[in-house]
Amino acid sequence: MDLNDSPEEAQFRADLRAWLEANAPREAPPSNPEEQRSAIVAWHRKLNEAGYTGLSWPIEVGGKGLGPLEEAILVQEVERLGVSSGLNYGFIARAMLLFATPEQQRRYLPGLLSGSEFWCQGFSEPDAGSDLASLRTRAVADPTIGETGGYRITGQKTWTSGAQFADLCLCLVRTGEIEDRHRGISAVIIDMQSPGIDVRPIRTIRGDTEFCEVFFEGTPVPNENLVGKPGEGWNYALVTLTYERGPADIGFVSKYLSMVQRLRKEAALRGLGTDNAVQREISRVAAGVEVLRLHVLRSLSMRLERAPGAEGSVDKLLMARVEQDLLHVAMDLLGSEALVDDRGRWFSDYLYSRAATIYGGSAQIQRNVLAERCLGLPR
Amino acid sequence: MHFGFTEEQQAFGSLARKVATDISPASDSESDRFQVGPDAQKVLSETGLLGLLIPEDQGGSGATLIEGAIFAEELGRALAPASVASSALISPAALPLLCDVSTRNEVATAIAQGQFCSVVVGSDLTWPPRGEGFAWGWQPDAIVLEPDARGLRPNREPKCTATATQDLTLRIASVGPLTLSTDDLADSEIAQHFQATANVIASCLLLGGMRAALELAVAYAKEREQFGAKIGGFQAIKHICADMLVDVESSHSIAYGAAAMLTHSSEPLTAIRSAAIAKSWCGDAAVRVCESAIQVYGGIGFTWECPVHRYLRSALALRSSFMNTAQSMDFLSRLDQWT
Numbered sequence: 001m002d003l004n005d006s007p008e009e010a011q012f013r014a015d016l017r018a019w020l021e022a023n024a025p026r027e028a029p030p031s032n033p034e035e036q037r038s039a040i041v042a043w044h045r046k047l048n049e050a051g052y053t054g055l056s057w058p059i060e061v062g063g064k065g066l067g068p069l070e071e072a073i074l075v076q077e078v079e080r081l082g083v084s085s086g087l088n089y090g091f092i093a094r095a096m097l098l099f100a101t102p103e104q105q106r107r108y109l110p111g112l113l114s115g116s117e118f119w120c121q122g123f124s125e126p127d128a129g130s131d132l133a134s135l136r137t138r139a140v141a142d143p144t145i146g147e148t149g150g151y152r153i154t155g156q157k158t159w160t161s162g163a164q165f166a167d168l169c170l171c172l173v174r175t176g177e178i179e180d181r182h183r184g185i186s187a188v189i190i191d192m193q194s195p196g197i198d199v200r201p202i203r204t205i206r207g208d209t210e211f212c213e214v215f216f217e218g219t220p221v222p223n224e225n226l227v228g229k230p231g232e233g234w235n236y237a238l239v240t241l242t243y244e245r246g247p248a249d250i251g252f253v254s255k256y257l258s259m260v261q262r263l264r265k266e267a268a269l270r271g272l273g274t275d276n277a278v279q280r281e282i283s284r285v286a287a288g289v290e291v292l293r294l295h296v297l298r299s300l301s302m303r304l305e306r307a308p309g310a311e312g313s314v315d316k317l318l319m320a321r322v323e324q325d326l327l328h329v330a331m332d333l334l335g336s337e338a339l340v341d342d343r344g345r346w347f348s349d350y351l352y353s354r355a356a357t358i359y360g361g362s363a364q365i366q367r368n369v370l371a372e373r374c375l376g377l378p379r
Numbered sequence: 380m381h382f383g384f385t386e387e388q389q390a391f392g393s394l395a396r397k398v399a400t401d402i403s404p405a406s407d408s409e410s411d412r413f414q415v416g417p418d419a420q421k422v423l424s425e426t427g428l429l430g431l432l433i434p435e436d437q438g439g440s441g442a443t444l445i446e447g448a449i450f451a452e453e454l455g456r457a458l459a460p461a462s463v464a465s466s467a468l469i470s471p472a473a474l475p476l477l478c479d480v481s482t483r484n485e486v487a488t489a490i491a492q493g494q495f496c497s498v499v500v501g502s503d504l505t506w507p508p509r510g511e512g513f514a515w516g517w518q519p520d521a522i523v524l525e526p527d528a529r530g531l532r533p534n535r536e537p538k539c540t541a542t543a544t545q546d547l548t549l550r551i552a553s554v555g556p557l558t559l560s561t562d563d564l565a566d567s568e569i570a571q572h573f574q575a576t577a578n579v580i581a582s583c584l585l586l587g588g589m590r591a592a593l594e595l596a597v598a599y600a601k602e603r604e605q606f607g608a609k610i611g612g613f614q615a616i617k618h619i620c621a622d623m624l625v626d627v628e629s630s631h632s633i634a635y636g637a638a639a640m641l642t643h644s645s646e647p648l649t650a651i652r653s654a655a656i657a658k659s660w661c662g663d664a665a666v667r668v669c670e671s672a673i674q675v676y677g678g679i680g681f682t683w684e685c686p687v688h689r690y691l692r693s694a695l696a697l698r699s700s701f702m703n704t705a706q707s708m709d710f711l712s713r714l715d716q717w718t
Contacts, residue, residue, distance in 0.1 A: 001388075001445050001639040003380055069380055264715060279712035286711060287656040291629050294382075294636030294653070301382035314628045317621075364614075370624050371617030375597050378612035 044086035044115035071247035079254035122171035146222030163212035182234035245312035310373035320356035399457035430491030438491035455587025465516025470496035472576035517552035546696035575654035626664035662698030
């Protein structure tokens with residue numbers, strides 16, 4: 001048990017730092033979402049040209065053949081500079097690496113690597129949130145589509161992050177009967193330029209538009225866009241979701257660390273730098289961030305030995321607890337100031353923290369997963 | 380970076396579990412849980428575990444703090460007498476505070492040969508002590524490490540008045556009013572390192588206890604029926620147990636993470652900071668987990684017969700010991716101001 005970098009990891013980190021020193025963007029990210037997005041894309045392309053994308057992908061498909069630790073080092077080092085780690089398609093790429101055919105990998109992986117194609121993930125529906133297996137977006141076989149036939153997709157997806165920019169959508173659809181529950185679900189890749197697609201951004205409680213509703217009305221999808229076998233989409237979705245936890249979590253830790261430091265500064269600015277009660281509260285959340293950091297390192301280390309599983313729900317619940325606690329302390333410290341002038345973005349971040357116990361599987365679903373799959377309590 | 384146990388450490392964990400169980404009074408034994416009886420002393424001397432952290436040239440095993448942490452977790456799980464952790468894991472870390480090298484070697488060799496040893500804390504169980512001194516995890520014939528003008532000194536024939544505590548595994552012994560101020564001591568680097576080690580050991584004792592309490596509650600929830608169903612199938616119970624698991628696993632991460640940092644890190648202050656965090660996090664988590672376990676048991680959890688209250692008592696005492704939650708928060712505030 002040694003948390004220091006191995007010599008190879010230390011070398012990787014040193015090379016990366018030197019490269020970032022010369023190449024990382026110095027200007028603050030733009031506030032306009034469109035400009036922000038193009039800045040991230042430009043940065044992603046720069047990372048790709050320097051060989052810092054697809055670190056954990058196999059070499060045969062254009063990756064670097066490294067592991068989750070190198071990916072975590074990348075995320076850690078770029079976040080340390082307050083820079084984004086580029087487009088995060090880690091789990092979509094994982095689904096493609098695990099389940100797509102070699103032809104599909106040749107077609108889609110290069111675009112994921114270079115950032116030339118944007119992806120979104122069509123899982124949730126208005127009536128299928130926590131109960132994802134009840135999804136009802138239909139895929140009806142139609143032999144007239146493409147050269148070998150295909151499906152016509154009709155239905156509605158929601159909470160689809162980035163759908164307004166996406167070229168492609170990895171989408172769960174029902175090829176079987178609704179009574180088949182999870183057994184009748186398949187995964188398809190939908191070209192977002194296809195006919196019969198309507199994307200409507202949803203305004204969040206922060207007032208921005210991070211995600212969308214997506215409507216499909218007879219949208220054609222050729223058979224070659226089916227990922228894996230028909231009826232096995234549910235399994236793919238579950239495996240893909242476990243990969244949402246991983247190297248990217250280190251990025252949250254870095255973000256929270258810098259928030260705690262900013263919080264100490266905000267306290268000092270208000271003459272509370274030596275106020276015991278205030279400092280204890282900030283220390284309490286700082287402690288939570290350190291616990292999360294070590295827990296994420298432990299999960300990454302386990303990733304080298306086996307595929308991620310249900311225990312990832314501990315990471316998710318812990319992360320949500322730390323984030324919400326931190327923003328509560330921030331709102332208590334700033335009082336009404338944050339409501340009048342949100343230059344520090346504390347109010348905006350506070351509102352965003354309410355999603356931490358909802359997105360990627362609500363806290364209640366995560367608790368069910370832990371109770372049933374880790375503790376063996378009855379279903 | 381590697382955050383996991385080697386095969387040797389896993390094997391050591393199995394041995395430590397067996398020894399910890401063997402030296403602990405039977406679970407239904409009510410009194411004398413603090414006492415290490417002759418049979419237990421025999422087990423300890425045969426396995427040489429009291430000398431786990433004593434260097435090999437002084438007759439010990441020369442193991443690292445990571446093995447120490449593993450042993451502590453098993454002692455906590457078994458509700459072993461606190462004097463074992465005190466002698467085998469906490470006192471050896473205090474030896475660098477003994478001014479005289481030859482005395483230091485003598486005490487180390489004595490511990491490796493099975494001598495019990497106890498560090499003096501204050502009446503609030505924290506270190507460094509103020510006011511009246513108490514030997515933590517005392518047991519008859521223990522050497523007491525008490526404050527001296529320049530650090531600590533061993534007292535081989537202390538005039539002690541033993542007191543039971545609400546923690547059935549822990550006995551403390553008053554050594555009377557302390558004449559010397561130990562406040563200056565606290566800021567030295569060796570003192571901080573001792574305190575960090577004590578924090579990690581206490582964190583792992585807490586971890587073992589909360590893991591046991593979680594396992595007991597989950598086993599009961601799988602067995603107990605109400606409304607014609609196992610109560611573990613109800614979401615109200617499931618969610619309590621899941622939150623307990625988050626507390627237990629996050630405590631494992633910070634406790635062993637801090638142990639690894641103290642063992643290998645090139646940044647001592649960062650490691651000491653994490654050890655203080657481990658102590659506060661594991662202390663609060665253990666109390667929460669034990670309280671939740673009582674809730675899952677319902678009325679049975681409120682009885683003396685149900686073992687959970689023993690873990691709760693131990694958790695409360697350990698949470699207060701060496702560095703309590705408020706002290707670790709203040710310590711963190713000071714450290715973070717400097718950096």
